[in-house]
Amino acid sequence: MLEARLGETLLLKKIVEALKEIISQGTLDCSDTGFQLQSMDNSHVSLVALCLQRDCFEKFRCDRNVSLGLDLKSLAKVLKCTNSDDTVTISASDNPSKVLLNFNSKESERSAEYELKLLNLEEDHLGIPDTDYACTILMPSTEFAHICRDMAMFSETVTIACSKQAVKFSANGDLGSANIKLSEGGKMNVSIQVEDQLVQTFAGRYLNTFTKATPLADRVKICLAAEVPLLVEYPIEDFGYIRYYLAPKVDDVDV
């Protein structure tokens, strides 16, 4: 038996919005410690990991580990039907073929119950190794979203160059080139920690899908290291995160 109640449907909405563009279906792993979800994106290029600790919930009970194969597009549709400030209770049996979503207005005069069929998805359980990143950047999430959007206007490819003084985003294309440099501190309070400075390029369209998580967190953490996927992390209150991983483009220097 699984039963987990969130005080605000809005949080679930934001999470699903942050996921549904990148994975249309996914397996939510529920255990006594909370919720987890890991999946490659639809095109098997990037990776997303959700973690929601049990403390995130008003009420949490999970007797046995269960995996819920969710159609995130359907879940998003259901969430479109709900008030953001209602509470939502997610429940499922120990061997579930469906998941129940119960929405209750704070005054309880309105209760809405949705039953979603579960999918049988192959689990692609990917061990994500902990990495010592060479560069760690903290900045406002809206600023990162802006930069990614702006870069996309110039090129499909975005170059991130991180040195001790600053982080620079660049894109080169038909229109011309774009360069945005952020220094530490300032009004945006950008923080840059660098062990080794580096320059990497990425496919901008994935960075842009990552920014769907912007409403979840004011600030985003970007971590880079040589020959290791980029990590973009949006904390979820104090109780979890959404992390996105994207491998850098291989420099076609030696063709």
Place this chain on the structure above:
Amino acid sequence: MLEARLGETLLLKKIVEALKEIISQGTLDCSDTGFQLQSMDNSHVSLVALCLQRDCFEKFRCDRNVSLGLDLKSLAKVLKCTNSDDTVTISASDNPSKVLLNFNSKESERSAEYELKLLNLEEDHLGIPDTDYACTILMPSTEFAHICRDMAMFSETVTIACSKQAVKFSANGDLGSANIKLSEGGKMNVSIQVEDQLVQTFAGRYLNTFTKATPLADRVKICLAAEVPLLVEYPIEDFGYIRYYLAPKVDDVDV
């Protein structure tokens, strides 16, 4: 000679918006007591009845009964060209081939006159019998509209189950199922009067067209009885109403 002046064009706009989706043409019957219109919808499934008493008008004169065969789509186009707070005067001769619409700004500096050709429509004058309904529900019209829209995401068919304690709307489809239960009272001040509890199913697309009348009234009245069409009524201020009727689906129990 017919001459009827409404203080606000906005009211006429709302009425036409509530009708035009369901009947593209209709006959407006004008008499000394006011305006009436009854018609089956375009697909001859549901029925709509408009009643506007003469008190609704700032000025009302109707020497003889006249029937105006209106093209509601055209009327809607005309109304798109007008200011909502202008007054509108509807006039026609005793044997009219056209109707005149006169719009005047409150300061009378702007006057616009539109002449619409009338249609010769077969009258389908349907006696609508008064019914003692087993269940009568009063709720916010916006809430009803929301529920109808939400249900449509799940199924073409909506089930309404009304008991003394609560009214429940349900839909079952490919995604899963949806159930919304409203209890009496609360912030929405839902009122439920029940003689006999019942369960009926309806084609959701008609319910959704009914909700085009939502801007007309804050609250909507829904009446049900066994083997009788559902009635959805939107009062128009204190001087009239729009009523929609829709027969329940026949339970295909005995196939």
Place this chain on the structure above:
DNA sequence: TTTTAACTCG
């Protein structure tokens, strides 16, 4: 036909 973006209203 379905989904997404832009515009308008509250």
Place this chain on the structure above:
DNA sequence: CGAGTTAAAA
């Protein structure tokens, strides 16, 4: 600022 509706594009 958010929501809804409409129009355009896939």
